[in-house]
Amino acid sequence: MITIVDYGMGNLRSVQKAFEKVGAEAQICTNPEEIAKASKLILPGVGAFRDAIQALKDQNLVEPILEHANSGKPFLGICLGLQLLFDVSYEDGEYEGLGIIPGKVVRFQDQPGLKIPHMGWNQIDATRPHPLLAGIPEHEHFYFVHSYYVAPDNDDDVAAWTEYGCRFASMVARDNLVACQFHPEKSQNAGLKLLQNFAAF
Numbered sequence: 001m002i003t004i005v006d007y008g009m010g011n012l013r014s015v016q017k018a019f020e021k022v023g024a025e026a027q028i029c030t031n032p033e034e035i036a037k038a039s040k041l042i043l044p045g046v047g048a049f050r051d052a053i054q055a056l057k058d059q060n061l062v063e064p065i066l067e068h069a070n071s072g073k074p075f076l077g078i079c080l081g082l083q084l085l086f087d088v089s090y091e092d093g094e095y096e097g098l099g100i101i102p103g104k105v106v107r108f109q110d111q112p113g114l115k116i117p118h119m120g121w122n123q124i125d126a127t128r129p130h131p132l133l134a135g136i137p138e139h140e141h142f143y144f145v146h147s148y149y150v151a152p153d154n155d156d157d158v159a160a161w162t163e164y165g166c167r168f169a170s171m172v173a174r175d176n177l178v179a180c181q182f183h184p185e186k187s188q189n190a191g192l193k194l195l196q197n198f199a200a201f
């Protein structure tokens, strides 16, 4: 069973429906004990970093999420759920993250002709083969909506890069943990394939 963490800030239903489309069952869950027992966990997220990390703390979800990430069990972060894994975000201030992946979350630099947020389809360039990218063509397009991006301290944690005014990490991976800046649940067949791969991960 795949467990989607519900902390009040995510497009949970679209993630759940996307899994259903690929024949995988996913439950939406707010209960810390349930989340601690999950076999596979999804941390989604849409909105402001500050609100998200506060919501996780208020709902006693930080511990179970850290436990799962450190347990070796499959873990997928999506968009803000990717950013929350890092040490700190500079979105509208400076906010401590979960500190699972060393690095920070920074805003795209303003530059002529660069619309922020980065909103729309863009390509990812994988750094190495990864089970979640199996069966997905090289340089495939996925759907993005974000104004901040993760800057991992270690390039080894980067599973894919994307170009948008700069080269940024669009997917990170370390052992059981994978997280993507783009929205697989909004990325049509490529996104469904990635989710199908996670269901088998």
Ligand SMILES: NC(=O)CC[C@H](N)C(=O)O
Pocket (backbone or CB within 6 Å): 045, 046, 047, 048, 049, 079, 080, 091, 117, 145, 146, 147, 148, 149
């Ligand atoms: N779609 C989002 O919620 C984006 C996450 C974050 N607020 C960002 O702008 O990057």
